[in-house]
Amino acid sequence: MLSPIERKKISFSLIPSHGTDMKKYDEVYLTFANTGYNKELCEFYAQTFIENVKKPNVIDVLQLAGLYERIHDHKTALYYLNTLQDKKLGGNEKYLYFVQTLKEISLSGNGLEAEIFRTKNINFLQNHSEKMPIQKQADLYIALALTDCACKNYEQALKLLKFGYKPQGKNDPKLLEIFITAVYIFAKYGDQEGLEGALANANSCLGLYKNFDFGWYKEYYANRIESASKGIF
DSSP: OOOHHHHHHOOSSOOOOSHHHHHHHHHHHHHHHHHOSOHHHHHHHHIIIIITOSSOOHHHHHHHHHHHHHTTOHHHHHHHHGGGTTSOOOHHHHHHHHHHHHHHHHHTTOHHHHHHHHHHHHHHHHHHHTTSOHHHHHHHHHHHHHHHHHTTOHHHHHHHTOSOOOOSSTTOHHHHHHHHHHHHHHHHHTOHHHHHHHHHHHHHHHHHOOSOSSTTHHHHHHHHHHHHHTTOO
């Protein structure tokens, strides 16, 4: 979840900078910092920045969808993403919207729909990814891998994860996300030997991380790894 400072600095949709808006976001972020990802956080965010707002900001819709993804509620994530279908989005907004939507369709198990969506938007995604930070580029590869996984093209999905991502700092959560995605794909593939290796990589990566930002952080990722090994992302 974006920190209050990150959200204030975000460059795509203009977010009102008045004190009331920031105070509300501080309250939601404090809930996140204290309790982590859960249904109550998602509903609090939705009520504060989406449901009771005439024109919700794109960044809030995208972030809310991402929060629902974290609790495995891909149906609700897609519901909120679909509210952006007819909106005029800037380049960065469109990229993030396409990537998040591709992930949610894939994780919902609809391989054919995911493949159609990917084919329709792949040129834009590939071209615009070059303008995005490396972590956002990684999100695209993860989404594409999940699409191939949903289409049962498991070997291709695993190849997509080997795109040469280099850790950005000592505790890079994006690297861990890539390892967790590999665990999930091997689990869906039914490759037990590959799954054991992917689990070892993910757990070793998590074991190297120190000085977590939140008290619940390590347990959360340990649970993510375990869930992925059971085919839950």
